[in-house]
Amino acid sequence: MTAHVGEPHQQGLAQRLNWLRAGVLGANDGIVSVAAVVVGVAGATSEIAPILTAGVAALVGGAISMALGEYVSVSSQSDSERALIAKEKRELREMPDEELDELTGLYEAKGLTPETARQVAIELTAHDAVAAHLSAELNIDENDVVSAWHAAIASAAAFTLGALLPMLAILLPPAGVRVPVTFVAVLVALALTGGISAWIGGSSKIRAIVRVVLGGALALIATYIVGSLLGASGVV
Template sequence: MESSVPLPSRAHGGEPHRGDIAGRLNWLRAGVLGANDGIVSVASLVVGVAGATTDSAPLITAGVAGLVGGAISMALGEYVSVSSQRDSQQALIEKERGELADDPATELEELVGIYEAKGLRPATARLVAEELTERDALTAHLEAELGITESQVVSPWAAGGASALAFALGALLPLLAILLPPLEMRVPVAFTVVLLALALTGFISAKIGGNPALGPTIRVVLGGAIALGVTFAIGTLLGTSGVA
């Protein structure tokens, strides 16, 4: 006798059977990468200044300026990019809404064809298309043809704010790491903290993408170490030469 328990609740109950999981993972990865950018850019900036001078005032000025300027730049860049994406999505939604209003019969046949192409038998494809159309024709076509829904249209303000916040949180770490320790320990502590933080962001980013963590983590740490080493060397050279 067949159980009346729905299949999704019996099988793989711990898995997130949600259509927006990919979008959520993309947001999470973007946040991790934004924090990584904040760590590297501000760490390189303050370590370079620390190589030129032991005075705290220039470190604070450079670090805060890098944090604020970088966060604003990230927010503006993300806002412009996502605004363009949102405009494109809205245009596609309005186009689909108009087609459904003008010729619903042709749109239904198009939906049937899509499900047939996915492997359903013609009768099954028509039944699915008709039932989904009765429930919500626009959503059915958006999901089948474009892979989006109206509720998934991205917000430029949310994207810009998230990018700015992620960058600022990442940038705050090297700024504190260079200012809080004793004078003689500033640069070693900053190097250690930054490289550990980059290892963590590389590991998290790899895991979010479902990839092995070792390779990406090594690349991120190595890139950060090179950036720190180069900027510190330049700062030291400028400081000892009297230019800075």
């Protein structure tokens, strides 16, 4: 039987959507955090060197932090999944009859009659016992265990791409319009990332856009005020 056109029957679709959402959120973090830093420094001084230095430091530090956080998180998840896969393989070797009974019970719990559940369990076990048990018991696909290195690199890349926008917005325009241009560019970009995140998750685009734009605007206003106060006080 063929899949209906346009329906998401592809294996790993949920994981690809999660990766896409993580990339959008990583870019969003890069936009907001680096924009807040450079706008704060721009509030204290119009000199380009301090703004550039702070922006580059925020970009590099943020990208590394994102990569490390993602690496640790995904490593823990993938280690747990690999341990569960190894345990399931061992149980299938050592107690195949008990595992067949367990799989039958799982399909009975999903609404199949005992006879049908037994037949399904037998046929799936004959086809690929490990895959059948991982799917029914743990909702794991042995071929979909995420690489921690791939996740770390993707997270750092997304953050960096997002961070480049406020860097260019604050550095390229003349001194008198740097901050307004950065505000506009950042809020437009946040509206786009908020809309994309909502589209991926199937939630309200308007609510997501308003939420992320308001949050970004508050961050920019707060850091600009702090920078302006520090600059006016002569502390920096």
